[in-house]
Amino acid sequence: MALAEITGDISSIGYGLAAIGPGIGVGIVFAAYIQATARQPESAGLTRPYLFMGFALSEALALFGLVLAFVFSNPAA
């Protein structure tokens, strides 16, 4: 039985794994913002800076994963 052969770089898989956590985190951040705004619409402007701050801080982890995927990828292989 011929098995399929996969070529490529395992750092891509590593990036996929690294994106799971930040994905959940960004989801939680936006869910909390929507919930806060639905409960108290006048607080939307007040919490917006925190929304973007929390979003940016969680997203940074996924972006590190992306950068490291390129850093540790082996173009020769």
Added chain:
Amino acid sequence: MSLQLAPLAADVPWPPSVEEAFFPPGVAGSLWVTKFSIMVWLAVAVIIVFFLVTQRNPKLVPTKAQWLSESIYSFVRNGITKEVIGHEGPRFAPYLTTLFVFISFINLFAIVPGFQISPSSHIAFPTVLALISFLIYWYQGAKKHGFWSYIKTSIVLPAPWWVQPILLPIELAQILLIRPVTLAVRLFANLFAGHLILLVFTLGGFVLMGSGNIGLAAVGVISWGMSIVMTLFEAGVALLQAYVFVLLSASYVQSSLADEH
């Protein structure tokens, strides 16, 4: 049905490599004058001229251009500095507005036809911007508290003594390393990834078109459609990342100026 786009597919570099996509040769054979330095000079020149012209002769009833420049400034001054830093905020509004306008401008080069790549997708440019913010929040903290007591107020948190051996190094790394590195890498990686996504959809469209299979060619059209959608998405990302960079710079300044934890 013959696919006339087939010869085109041979011309596109597939898969797109980082070297080809991100390091175009210097302009006119020079190593130092590159597409990126020209874009940065252009951004600086346009921003200076725009603000000089619109604020040279300010009217009580503003013209459209004056209204635009004033609302950009008041967006940063009232929307970011006052909200995040507090009553000391407006002192930092000129720097943060400059930062916001400059980063937005160089980010938007990523979707301007003819440029199609942003200087921010090279790590050098965000690094310098992050270093400036880093120096400003260290300088402000040291000026307010004194150098050593700034470090002390920043890294000593109210926690049980047995947690401090773990906490102190983390907090020190936070103000020394993590904050500036994340500032730079966030901006860089967003624009870098955005450029790669646009490349994959656009060049992938050519490759699918040239595959000689009618079904795959149809997918190629979808791929080009997606590249248009992603271009609009990149416009949003460009402005959002400029906003996030300024917001985080402001919050770092605020934490430097804060008295106690």
